[in-house]
Amino acid sequence: MNSHNNYAERRQRQRFAAIRDGKACIRIRVDGQDLNVIDLSIDGFSISANTAITDAEFDFEMRLIDGFGDKVRGRAKAVNQIGEADTGQIGCSFVSLLEQGEKTLQEWLTVIVICGASVRLTPADAESIVKGPSLI
Numbered sequence: 001m002n003s004h005n006n007y008a009e010r011r012q013r014q015r016f017a018a019i020r021d022g023k024a025c026i027r028i029r030v031d032g033q034d035l036n037v038i039d040l041s042i043d044g045f046s047i048s049a050n051t052a053i054t055d056a057e058f059d060f061e062m063r064l065i066d067g068f069g070d071k072v073r074g075r076a077k078a079v080n081q082i083g084e085a086d087t088g089q090i091g092c093s094f095v096s097l098l099e100q101g102e103k104t105l106q107e108w109l110t111v112i113v114i115c116g117a118s119v120r121l122t123p124a125d126a127e128s129i130v131k132g133p134s135l136i
Contacts, residue, residue: 015039029061049088072101
């Protein structure tokens with residue numbers, strides 16, 4: 001895992017803040033820890049750096065905080081860390097998603113994009129943004 005001292009941007013897709021109404025909207029369970037997802041894309045996610053995640057691959061289960069809808073399960077790995085443990089973030093990439101995970105994840109991201117847009121977007125527009133390249 002890269003630290004903040006030798007960070008290299010790896011994102012191929014745009015990540016979106018996993019926030020609705022100013023609050024975290026997606027939780028992830030890793031090694032018995034329930035954590036808020038900070039941001040999310042179809043390629044990966046970030047979580048707080050004050051976790052016990054190493055650069056080894058790990059199993060996870062992601063769900064909407066309100067408990068509705070399907071869960072996304074799979075394997076991921078930490079690829080970098082920005083900042084110190086108490087204030088930083090760990091960037092993770094998906095290694096594999098189980099069952100309908102990719103479809104569910106894409107649906108969540110489409111809704112996040114539509115809800116966060118300052119202009120009216122169709123579901124097709126939002127899906128294109130989700131699948132498109134990173135804008136940063």
